[in-house]
Amino acid sequence: MAATITVARTTTRPGEVRSYGTLNLGIYATGGPAVVPNNFKLGDGAFDLRLFPTTTGHHAGYDKTNKKILAYTQGMTMGATAAQALANGALPLNDAGAEGTARLATSAADAVHKFGPLLEVTNTTDLSAVTFAFEAVGQY
Numbered sequence: 001m002a003a004t005i006t007v008a009r010t011t012t013r014p015g016e017v018r019s020y021g022t023l024n025l026g027i028y029a030t031g032g033p034a035v036v037p038n039n040f041k042l043g044d045g046a047f048d049l050r051l052f053p054t055t056t057g058h059h060a061g062y063d064k065t066n067k068k069i070l071a072y073t074q075g076m077t078m079g080a081t082a083a084q085a086l087a088n089g090a091l092p093l094n095d096a097g098a099e100g101t102a103r104l105a106t107s108a109a110d111a112v113h114k115f116g117p118l119l120e121v122t123n124t125t126d127l128s129a130v131t132f133a134f135e136a137v138g139q140y
Contacts, residue, residue, distance in 0.1 A: 042138030
């Protein structure tokens with residue numbers, strides 16, 4: 001699915017155009033949607049894209065090599081299933097909020113754990129409620 005991009009305003013200086021607005025990734029596809037400068041009202045020249053984090057814990061980044069927007073999520077939230085024994089543990093919630101199958105031994109229910117770097121959002125995750133602000137800079 002293509003990203004929905006809304007340009008709120010543009011500014012122009014000699015040799016440069018900037019656009020500001022919001023974008024929504026809808027139902028996310030692994031690898032992210034492709035974008036081109038015209039999506040941001042920048043013409044056809046080279047461009048750079050800055051995406052700002054949301055309050056939902058999602059982040060987005062621009063893959064300049066492949067010209068795609070990637071969405072990331074952080075951490076692992078544990079579900080309400082309590083640990084029964086050392087071999088068992090709470091079930092983590094996936095991007096959709098459903099309990100998964102992995103367990104963390106002796107982990108507490110409804111706990112939040114922090115694990116390393118951000119991970120790409122999984123395929124078919126519904127991000128339609130997540131809006132990212134952007135600044136796009138093009139050259140002409």
